[in-house]
Amino acid sequence: MKYVRIDRPGGPCWGVVKDTDVLTLSKPPYDRLEYDGGKLPFKQCRLLAPCEPTKIVCVGKNYVEHAKEMGGSPPGFPVLFLKAPNTLNCPNGAIHAPGFVGRLDYEGELALVIRKQAKDIKAKDFLDYVLGYTCLNDVTARDIQQHDGQWSRGKSMDGFCPIGPLVTDEVDPSAMNLETRLNGKVVQQGSTAGFITRIPQLLEFITAAMTLEPGDVVTTGTPAGIGPMIPGDEVEVDIEGIGILRNSVI
Numbered sequence: 001m002k003y004v005r006i007d008r009p010g011g012p013c014w015g016v017v018k019d020t021d022v023l024t025l026s027k028p029p030y031d032r033l034e035y036d037g038g039k040l041p042f043k044q045c046r047l048l049a050p051c052e053p054t055k056i057v058c059v060g061k062n063y064v065e066h067a068k069e070m071g072g073s074p075p076g077f078p079v080l081f082l083k084a085p086n087t088l089n090c091p092n093g094a095i096h097a098p099g100f101v102g103r104l105d106y107e108g109e110l111a112l113v114i115r116k117q118a119k120d121i122k123a124k125d126f127l128d129y130v131l132g133y134t135c136l137n138d139v140t141a142r143d144i145q146q147h148d149g150q151w152s153r154g155k156s157m158d159g160f161c162p163i164g165p166l167v168t169d170e171v172d173p174s175a176m177n178l179e180t181r182l183n184g185k186v187v188q189q190g191s192t193a194g195f196i197t198r199i200p201q202l203l204e205f206i207t208a209a210m211t212l213e214p215g216d217v218v219t220t221g222t223p224a225g226i227g228p229m230i231p232g233d234e235v236e237v238d239i240e241g242i243g244i245l246r247n248s249v250i
Helices: 064-069 123-129 142-148 199-207
Strands: 002-007 013-018 021-025 035-041 046-048 056-060 079-083 104-106 108-114 130-137 161-168 177-182 185-191 217-219 227-229 234-239 243-249
Touching: 002 021, 002 130, 013 035, 046 161, 108 177, 108 234, 123 130, 123 199, 130 234, 130 243, 161 243, 199 217
Parallel strands: 056 217
Antiparallel strands: 002 013, 002 046, 002 161, 013 021, 021 035, 056 079, 104 227, 108 130, 108 217, 130 161, 177 185, 177 234, 234 243
C-alpha cells in the first residue's frame, strides 16, 4: 500500500494511492482500512505530512562516513535524539530559519511510520509495527547545535522536519538508495545497506526505553555530505521506491 494525507474541503484526510487516484479513508490506516467512497486525482491533491506523530525519534551518526565528517568515530550504540512535533512540515512546504540562524543544513534520511503501539519489541518482530517508509529531511540549525552543545533547539525549530510525499510498505528498507540534491546538484548519496544499526535492531533499542505510538516517526540517520542551504534554494530527498520530498528554503 501507498498512503498519503491530503488537504481537502472539510479538512485533512488519509488516502490510499491507487494508480493515478487517491481513494480516501474515513480514519487513519493503522489498524484497518475504512474507505469513505471518495476518489481524487493524485496530481490534484495537496499533500500533507503523511502522519501525525506524538514524537519523532532520530538516530545520529548511523553511517560510518557521516560519523567521520562530524569529527568522531562511529558510536558503539545508537545515539538518539528527538525532534518535536512542531517541526513537522509538508511535502513542498517552505523551510524557514529564524534570522539568528547562521547555518541551515539539509540531512536526507529514510524514515518509518509506526503502525501500532510498540514497547519492548524484539528485532525479529519489527515488521508488525511498521506502517511503511518515507523520505525525511532532518533540517538542522548547525551553528545553534554547536553553540548549545546539545541538539534540541537546533533540531526542533518550526518546520524543521519535512516528510513525505507518501508512506509505503512496498519497499525493502535493507538496501535502498538515497540521494539528496540541492538545486539539482547531488550532494548526498547513500544506501541503507550502510546503516551501522539496522532498522530491526534500532526499533528494539528504542522501544526498550520508550513507547512508540501509532503515527510516530523513527528516522534512520543521514549519509555523508551534509551542507548548508540558503533562501532561494530547493532541496530534494529522493529514495528509490518512495519518491521525492521537495522543499524550498525561504
